[in-house]
Amino acid sequence: MESFNIISDVHGDHDSLMALVNIMPDAPFLSVGDMIDRGRDSLKVLRFFMQKGNKAVLGNHEHMCLDLYFDRRIYHPGIWLHSQNGGYQTLRSFAEDEVDSWAYIQRLENKTITMDRATSFARRHKEMFPKDVMKWLDRLPVFFRRKGLFVSHAPRHPGWKWADLAKSKEEPMRISGAPPNLLWNIGEPGYRKDTVQVNGHITTEEPVFFGEKGSPYSISIDTNRGYGSKLTGLHWPSLEIFQVTIGETTRGT
Numbered sequence: 001m002e003s004f005n006i007i008s009d010v011h012g013d014h015d016s017l018m019a020l021v022n023i024m025p026d027a028p029f030l031s032v033g034d035m036i037d038r039g040r041d042s043l044k045v046l047r048f049f050m051q052k053g054n055k056a057v058l059g060n061h062e063h064m065c066l067d068l069y070f071d072r073r074i075y076h077p078g079i080w081l082h083s084q085n086g087g088y089q090t091l092r093s094f095a096e097d098e099v100d101s102w103a104y105i106q107r108l109e110n111k112t113i114t115m116d117r118a119t120s121f122a123r124r125h126k127e128m129f130p131k132d133v134m135k136w137l138d139r140l141p142v143f144f145r146r147k148g149l150f151v152s153h154a155p156r157h158p159g160w161k162w163a164d165l166a167k168s169k170e171e172p173m174r175i176s177g178a179p180p181n182l183l184w185n186i187g188e189p190g191y192r193k194d195t196v197q198v199n200g201h202i203t204t205e206e207p208v209f210f211g212e213k214g215s216p217y218s219i220s221i222d223t224n225r226g227y228g229s230k231l232t233g234l235h236w237p238s239l240e241i242f243q244v245t246i247g248e249t250t251r252g253t
Helices: 014-021 042-050 060-069 087-094 096-108 115-124 131-139 162-169
Strands: 004-007 029-031 143-146 149-152 196-199 208-212 215-220 230-236 240-245
Touching (some): 004 014, 014 042, 087 096
Parallel strands (some): 004 029, 149 196
């Protein structure tokens, strides 16, 4: 059986990612998405998962970034650069000097750096986005599947048929009330016999196991609440959990 180190939502915290990588077994690394935003090193995190042998599935934060870059307008304009989502920090990791120079000029002109102004700036300067990275992100699937294993960013909603899951990437997103797809679902996962689902997205203090003790059918591993919380990895097929404390040996997000 293939072996993987499945990594929860890193959110731009490259230091914590490397600390976690260093304590996990020798196996390819697989991201559940939300590699970017909020932390200062999103580009470094993306390039790690772009390395040969590593893999990733699309998260809602990457989806929002792609929406702005390709001007697809799936989301409300500028939602990626909203302070709550943290896209501004990712943009700085792409082109720190350009973004900081623009912000400095805004302050000189007594202008507040609003979501709309930042979005307009990003749309006018697409050259700030690394083309190879954006192309790689746009090709990411919404799920990764092997015998007995199903990995996605959000858990599979019980009402979704397995054959329809690929639609998650194209479905328009509502501003309030997340749709039950593999990017945004916040409900409990659906059961499927002989398959363990692993997801991120729903942040908890510790990983959550659904099912019988010792034989779960779903595991939620996003524990990244920023400084003082934990970044979690899960080894497949052993289901062993590995964690590092954000801020203990790294600078947190």
